[in-house]
Amino acid sequence: MAEPLSADALVSALRAEGVTLVEHAGWRTNNRNSKGSWGPVNGVVIHHTVTSGTTATVNLCFNGRADLPGPLCHGVIAKDGTVHLVGNGRANHAGSGDGDVLRAVVAERSTLPAPDQNDTDGNTHFYGFECVNLGDGKDPWPEAQLDAMARASAALCRAHGWTAASVIGHKEWTSAKIDPRGFTMAAFRARVADRLSAKPTKPTTPAKPTYQPFPGxxxxxxxxxxxxxxxxxxxxxxxxxxxxxxxxxxxxxxxxxxxxxxxxxxxxxxxxxxxxxxxxxxxxxxxxxxxxxx
CATH class of the missing domain: 1.10.101 (Muramoyl-pentapeptide Carboxypeptidase; domain 1)
Structure with a gap:
């Protein structure tokens, strides 16, 4: 359990973990804090987007949809491993999930209970990364993307003093979701644990996006x-x-x-x-x- 990182602290943590970052215009004030609490935070949720294409996906996650306002996560992780920051604060990503799962995450248990109830607001308690993938079980997960996903997750765990057990998939939070597909969360947590056992790397320099983010x-x-x-x-x-x-x-x-x-x-x-x-x-x-x- 911890207070959420500030925008500056989040950027520093990600860069210290060797993540290539793009800070999109307006991300530092893009949140849903007026609709509910943000924090204390307890972990990280990994999602797949069911989309293709970085620019369109980043715009969608920044702005949201008519039925689900943005931001839809805190960062979008592209196929090339670039992490695009789109939100800072409460985000519409985890939704309602199982309180028993949250308690297991807080206790950092190695085994999570199967989610069977939606009694807890996950948007209060979890950072979220949307990872560009069609989610059909066939769309590949490039090594650069998986590495960036592990680094981004490890950065938050390191900043808060968490273990890899604090990183879960959306499907582990609620039975209503199937993401992420294409790898097991046990294998992914092993990646995160490997990152946490290593020393932080030299901070990366900011990357500029190819195209101008939609300003609204x-x-x-x-x-x-x-x-x-x-x-x-x-x-x-x-x-x-x-x-x-x-x-x-x-x-x-x-x-x-x-x-x-x-x-x-x-x-x-x-x-x-x-x-x-x-x-x-x-x-x-x-x-x-x-x-x-x-």
């Missing part, structure tokens, strides 16, 4: 002046969706909105879904080159 529809509606707007406009021109007489950017204008509406229509959106205000899915498809933190 509300950001555009504030009429921003930013190089992000310029980069977006250039991409819209390059894909044949320009409504610009001048420019584009850096000041958001009606020309940007009309150009983006052309892009939405090109993707097949109609009506209010093609109103020119960027959304997470269309933004991911546009692949705006990374230019800055928003």
């Amino acid at each position: 529809t509300a950001w555009f509606k504030k009429n921003p002046e930013s190089p992000v707007v310029t980069a977006m406009g250039k991409r819209l021109v390059s894909v044949g969706c320009s409504a610009y007489a001048d420019g584009p950017g850096p000041q958001w204008t009606e020309s940007d909105r009309r150009s983006y509406a052309k892009w939405q229509r090109k993707l097949g959106y109609t009506g209010s879904a093609a109103d020119g205000w960027p959304g997470a899915a269309s933004w991911a498809a546009l692949k705006v080159p990374y230019v800055k933190e928003v």
Whole structure:
């Protein structure tokens, strides 16, 4: 049982474990703390995403869905082993699970009881990592990804003084879930234990994302002046969706909105879904080159 790590402490712990990190814009204040408590924390839950593609998955986990607001985890672990931080605080990832499992995690027992009730809020007690995988039992788990998953889990265990027994799969928390598929949690905990038996490695330097993370529809509606707007406009021109007489950017204008509406229509959106205000899915498809933190 412990107080959650601060954003700075989390970053330091992950880098000290040799994790390659991307800190996405807004992750430090992206949480669901207004909907319930965050902490005391007791462990780490590992998930698979049932998605493919890093950018789209990161955007989904940062923003969430209409029926499940983001963040959907604290970090997304890509196939190449990069850990993308998307949330800091309470996140919608674990959901309700078995209180007997929580008590076993707190006691760091080597064997967990089978979950058969949903009487405890896991979002209060667990960090969560969503790992990019289709979850069909066939999609491979590259060594770089498994290594990063073990390093990220070990970083949190080391920071809190936990053993590998504090790391569980979503399917071990609740009988309503099957993730992660494709490896056993016993084998994964052995990886984490191996990491914990080693000394922390030299901290890694921050990695910049390839594409600009989605800053949110509300950001555009504030009429921003930013190089992000310029980069977006250039991409819209390059894909044949320009409504610009001048420019584009850096000041958001009606020309940007009309150009983006052309892009939405090109993707097949109609009506209010093609109103020119960027959304997470269309933004991911546009692949705006990374230019800055928003």
